[in-house]
Amino acid sequence: MNKVFENYSKYYNLLYQDKNYPEETTYILNLIKKFAPDAAKILELGCGTGKHAKLLEQNGFDILGVDMSETMLEEAQKMGVNCQLGDVRFFRCKKKFDVILSLFHVVSYQITDEDISNIFKTAASHLEKNGIFIFDLWYKSAVLAQIPEKRVKEMENDEIEVIRHCSPNHIIEKSIVEVFYDIKIFDKLNKKTEKINEKHSMRYFSEDEIKNYAAQNDINIIHFEEWLTGKKPDKTTWGVCFVGIKNA
Numbered sequence: 001m002n003k004v005f006e007n008y009s010k011y012y013n014l015l016y017q018d019k020n021y022p023e024e025t026t027y028i029l030n031l032i033k034k035f036a037p038d039a040a041k042i043l044e045l046g047c048g049t050g051k052h053a054k055l056l057e058q059n060g061f062d063i064l065g066v067d068m069s070e071t072m073l074e075e076a077q078k079m080g081v082n083c084q085l086g087d088v089r090f091f092r093c094k095k096k097f098d099v100i101l102s103l104f105h106v107v108s109y110q111i112t113d114e115d116i117s118n119i120f121k122t123a124a125s126h127l128e129k130n131g132i133f134i135f136d137l138w139y140k141s142a143v144l145a146q147i148p149e150k151r152v153k154e155m156e157n158d159e160i161e162v163i164r165h166c167s168p169n170h171i172i173e174k175s176i177v178e179v180f181y182d183i184k185i186f187d188k189l190n191k192k193t194e195k196i197n198e199k200h201s202m203r204y205f206s207e208d209e210i211k212n213y214a215a216q217n218d219i220n221i222i223h224f225e226e227w228l229t230g231k232k233p234d235k236t237t238w239g240v241c242f243v244g245i246k247n248a
Contacts, residue, residue, distance in 0.1 A: 042062070054079045054080070116203070139206075153166070175203055
């Protein structure tokens with residue numbers, strides 16, 4: 001996954017400039033207030049360019065971000081985010097945290113049983129007793145009800161224009177959607193065009209599957225809801241947020 005994002009990170013902030021990080025951070029803060037009101041230390045698995053981490057830091061949290069992409073971490077470090085290179089499946093440090101976050105479907109990038117088990121092991125290894133793990137993922141009921149379709153996204157700023165074509169391949173027997181990206185980047189300054197082709201494999205889960213993976217790694221799922229809205233998930237809910245608590 002890291003090689004994919006080495007190129008992708010150059011254009012990540014532009015492609016997701018319409019992503020409402022302040023709103024999402026407020027949502028996360030409310031979950032922390034509800035389920036871990038005394039929390040002070042956060043580990044973010046898959047911190048990307050560090051925008052969530054920076055906002056959480058501004059709200060008084062001591063936060064460490066981890067990501068596989070050096071170029072994404074370079075962007076995070078420019079903002080002063082405390083972060084380090086690491087694979088969310090195998091990352092280990094000697095610190096314990098009150099909250100572990102894994103946002104923007106990082107869990108869905110764990111496409112094998114071993115991968116998903118390992119990210120829960122990482123969380124369990126770094127959580128204080130009664131610490132919480134907050135993560136979001138692709139929800140099985142919605143993916144099966146809404147057939148993945150081709151999409152096009154166009155974004156630009158003063159320097160570059162990006163056109164991204166997205167073509168999915170749904171492997172139902174493995175609960176995986178292979179997302180093929182054809183990205184064209186036009187540099188307005190030197191009038192050159194760059195093309196990038198990528199594949200992002202995403203796995204979707206039911207609540208029972210996630211509860212089982214979590215329980216096998218000493219984490220008890222105590223809550224799940226539609227991402228941002230707090231509504232009960234249904235067949236229209238593509239993104240679902242889970243909260244797990246570290247067992248004794």
